[in-house]
Amino acid sequence: MTTVNVVPSMRGIDGFERSTLVSGLVAGFATGLFSIPEGMAYAKLAGVNPLYGLYSGLVATLFAALSTGSVLMISTLTSAIALSTGSVMVAAGIGDEDLPNALFTITLLTGVVMLVLGLLRLGSMVNFVSNSVMTGFVAGASLLILIGELGDFSGYDPEGGNKLTQVVDWFAHVGDWDGATTAVAVATIVLVVIGKRIRVTEKLAPVIVLIVMTVVVGLGGWASVATVADIATIPSGLPGPVAPDFSVIPLVALGSISVAVVALVQGAGISTAYPNPSGSTASASRDFVGQGIGNIAGSFFQSMSTGGSLSRTGISVSGGARSRWGGVFAALWLGVLMLLLGSQAEKVPLAVIAGLLFVIAAELVLGRLPSARLVYSTSATSTVAMLLTFVSALFIPLQWTIFLGMGLCLVVYLADSTRSGRVDELVRGPDGYWQERPAPDVLPPGQVTVIGLRDWGFFAGVPRLAQRLPRPDGAEGAALVVRMRSVESIRSTGIRVLEAYHRRLQDAGVTLVLAGVAPAVAQSLEKAGTTSTLGADNVVVATASITQSLDRAVERAHTLTSAAPDEGAQH
Template identity: 45%
Template sequence: MATGLFSIPEGMAYASIGGFNPVAGLYAGIVPPILGSLAAPTVLMVTTLTSAIALTSQAVLSDAGLDPHAAGNVAALTLLVGVIMALMAGLRLGVVMSFVSNAVMTGFSTGIALSIITGVLEDATAYKPPGHNKLLQVWNWIVGIGHWQSAATLVALATIAVWAAARLVRPLAELALLVSMIVVSVGVAIFGVDVETVGDIARIPAGLPPFSAPAWSAMPHLFGGALAVALVALAQAAGVSPSMPNPDGSRSNVNGDFAAQGLANLGGGFFAALPSGGSLSRTGVAAGVGARTRWAGVISGMFLAIVVLVCGSLAEHIPMPVIGGLIMVVGAELIVGKVGDIMLVLRTSRLSALAMVVTFAATTQLPLQQAIVLGAMLSLLLYCVQISRQSELLTLVMDSDGRWRTEEVPAALPPGRVTVVQYGGASFFAELSRLESKLPDVSQARDAVLVLVMRAVPEVPSSALIKQFRRYATRLENAGGRLILAGVRPGMAHVLDRTGVSDQLGAGGVVPADDHVFGAVERAVADAQEWIRTRGDTEQ
């Protein structure tokens, strides 16, 4: 119920910030949460309007030259966002989110939490701080304390104080947000405190969301923008799952969450709702009042529908400073919840820490769609760097008792001997220069054989690795030696055949992998020793 009540002022405020009819933000809290919560694998995720989605949607409609107050244009955008989300889920593009590093996601989630707080600074103090980015707004809000209106500020502080007190009482701890909303709202009404209320934003119609037909002619002009809105919504939702894991321990599914949000927008688009996505703040409210199952989101939408239908005029009396104070609490709790992740990233590596800080700064200073692109690029960079660092070469030497041990790779191949070297890596092009520099020198490798173990290499290697094999095999052959690839899996064997490497290495030059970990290595060593003996007999 608390989540449903929050949807009244928060949804209307976000819609108003984006230049939309505030009632469209209210309706985004009815149909989308019901459909999204029924389908989402992240059971606590509440799918509804967020400030970032509202602002991005407003920019999309403005760029297309369309009126944001026209219900048909809003419906067209919401439906397109739902279609794109559903297509991304169907194409299993949720895997893309797995490439977003923990450092980047931590910076992004923390930045979003700060954005949630800055979005209600005016509601809490009746002072809108200037500034083109969130950090500057917070600074100007603090130094501009003289502009805070006393009535609004005191109501917000009283709300936070009642919340804190309720948290200390065990039976009320999980309902602290709801308790503080009701108690302070009643107190404001009794004492006649003059502050802005929900009703000052817009009147709440006493009726369910009406059917809204989309403006089909607007859709061709909105497709690119709808993609941007969908990416903003999905990126925000991606921060919900790690922040609010399923209470029953079940695993979330990114593609399932994509599909659920797509369904929420497809349904909401026909019932006058603005585009929706997984909301950290609304999910935080639900978790804060004790939500443990997906039915919290369903009930919040149904409860909001009942409130609008039966007593919408009563909800108009909720003071905006109360909402501002409670949303600040939710945002602060989200930031505090990220402290452990922040410290972990800071202690892991300087590069990860830099990526986290840059993503946080981008989220608070750039349009959210640009911050998402930057975060994706940073994640890709981190992935490439980490992959290139993981490659290694180790010499395998058999002890007298028949067990294999590892040693450093020799600087040069000893003539007339078999040297076994294991390569572990992703065959990523960035790592190959390091790999080539570590391979043994072949200038004195007469009658020498290098057995290169390939079991830990991807089954389909990069073309750069194939090129390096051919180059090294040629140098080794010119020096009177030979290269044998051992532990080759079927996919790689097929590539070696198609590229001519198998022909270049000759019979026995490619030894397939088998169920025995060192089976291919031992066969390759035996073949190499036989080759060396044959060479010796020929020379004699």
């Protein structure tokens, strides 16, 4: 049994090469610095103290860096995780009196879910959340970011029963916007966009603009522009240990699963975008374990839920990270910056954070446009799933949106599975090779007919398979060879259909021979007694040579029908 190794080595393997220490030191500084504006901004999305967004880049990031399979992954707070966390707290009725301990409980449970899924080697589960659903989810979450920051962007907090009415109310009260606040937010957006287009400042534009705008607002003495100090206190120092509130577990348990799913799906693309420099393949299950360990450890040091961040990993790699040292130093540098300058974060204008979030939301949408166009052009069903996920994000709590999306993925998968499957007739061409053509509706009498089954594996599609098999009416003296090489497993539903079809053939005087039977399928047939019913010689197990078992089965069928190979309907 393969195990998930979660203990990194510092002796030149497993992404911890000493030769990459210096590059990790440099990359970690850039990543740690970038974590300040993003951490504060994302915590604010969740409606909690920005301090916890900063703390999310410390212990959780450090432990994840030590244990994920993707050595370059930076696991930290992201916008989608923050929005999902905020949704969980609202749905659970978590009030100010329950904070911050209830917040850390969500982090703990998120980590436990990740760890369990990883240890159970369920890393492939992320493949069942389709591109269409994630595109709709990200688009919906991006719009929620924009709507959630309208107040800090303009100085006017919109009112309304839902997100759309809030947007309408916001535009209807343009006259109530604070001019200085709006100017700061707009200037932030413009400067960040320009900074990202300049090669020298491309990666750290948000950090530079945050510092510049904070200084400008501070020197300008614009009292109407709210700052972080108006909503939170940011001390200079590191987070002390704080225990989660275990009494709220029943309230947030289900929601924490949704946060874990969002985080894991987001982080799943990192191993592909930034493969391990050593060339080793990163295990998704080990990534689950690493992110889980990070959250569990971070939950006791005031961290919000975290997961693989594509943007933060990109900053680290662009800064030169080539090993786990990038993530390790990202956490350490952030700790140093908080020790030295933590209290200065209180001076950051909320309008600057709102401007940064506007840019982030726009980038998320633009980044998903190619996926949206692809979904629209390839599948009507997937397009509907994408639109439903997007719309639901605006009207129901985000934690339920991801579950709805997963349900839609399941529906699409089931629909595709039951529609799949082919039954083809196989005939030898003039060149001696097997060729495919539409299977006959009725078997010809006294002849050997060969059919092949393709893409039949899902039990719900088996009854439809039974309807597509050739009818044996009036085919006395014939033989049917069924090639099953693509059928890797067979369950009780399939065995029942096979036995019922065999009885129909037998009653009509037709012999059934199975070809290319996979060993696992042969074992299932043996246990069910089906092999005895068909006759052991009529179940030809697959061999390494692709057509060898088929040829043997056809010879067997001709023997049973007493027909020479060249007498049977082009066989």
